[in-house]
Amino acid sequence: SAVISQKPSxxxxxxxxxxxxxxxxxxxxxxxxxxxxxxxxxxTLIATANQGSEATYESGFVIDKFPISRPNLTFSTLTVSxxxxxxxxxxxxxxxxxxxxxxxxxxxxxxxxxx
Amino acid sequence: SQQGEEDPQALSIQEGENATMNCSYKTSINNLQWYxxxxxxxxxxxxxxxxxxxxxxxxxxxVTLDTSKKSSSLLITASRAADTASYFCATASNRxxxxxxxxxxxxxxxx
Numbered sequence: 559s560a561v562i563s564q565k566p567s568x569x570x571x572x573x574x575x576x577x578x579x580x581x582x583x584x585x586x587x588x589x590x591x592x593x594x595x596x597x598x599x600x601x602t603l604i605a606t607a608n609q610g611s612e613a614t615y616e617s618g619f620v621i622d623k624f625p626i627s628r629p630n631l632t633f634s635t636l637t638v639s640x641x642x643x644x645x646x647x648x649x650x651x652x653x654x655x656x657x658x659x660x661x662x663x664x665x666x667x668x669x670x671x672x673x
Numbered sequence: 674s675q676q677g678e679e680d681p682q683a684l685s686i687q688e689g690e691n692a693t694m695n696c697s698y699k700t701s702i703n704n705l706q707w708y709x710x711x712x713x714x715x716x717x718x719x720x721x722x723x724x725x726x727x728x729x730x731x732x733x734x735x736v737t738l739d740t741s742k743k744s745s746s747l748l749i750t751a752s753r754a755a756d757t758a759s760y761f762c763a764t765a766s767n768r769x770x771x772x773x774x775x776x777x778x779x780x781x782x783x784x
Contacts, residue, residue, distance in 0.1 A: 652716075660706075
């Protein structure tokens with residue numbers, strides 16, 4: 559299974575600033591996924607990061623707020639821009655594996671608190 | 674949008690007892706998966722059951738799937754303190770590649 563390194567593991571940020579989260583995979587993968595998990599809630603898919611093309615965002619998420627980079631097949635970044643306390647969440651990157659690419663493997667997550 | 678709804682939302686049992694969690698979903702699926710999350714960190718894939726399967730085992734885990742009722746259950750037998758975690762079901766629809774997570778069950782194993 560893929561090994562995913564995500565950093566930072568946690569951060570406390572001021573309102574109005576931006577934070578970039580990095581996700582490194584130890585093997586080449588076609589798609590990488592970014593999820594948000596608000597306190598006490600389930601995971602919500604933010605976007606799918608495709609190498610060589612723009613990320614595909616889910617309803618309710620926009621590129622200006624959550625710009626994503628995918629420079630190669632092993633790396634992606636998610637930026638949380640112009641943060642507010644409502645952005646306080648765990649952010650998780652994941653990749654697909656399995657016989658038909660149907661299982662998700664996750665990084666350890668980034669716990670973000672916005673003051 | 675969320676697909677799966679787990680119940681109960683929270684469950685506390687004595688160590689050694691069996692824990693059962695249920696998941697209901699709304700649309701047609703290719704497969705249903707269960708994940709575990711410890712202390713709000715990354716999720717760990719536990720088991721996958723395909724739409725043409727009815728039951729699957731992996732160690733102390735037993736998963737059932739009833740596509741007519743659009744429901745699944747996860748049974749953890751002989752629970753241990755290390756099983757304390759949140760458990761999420763997730764469905765992969767047969768319309769797109771997205772995996773959608775349910776709200777989760779918080780399981781607490783009492784010593």
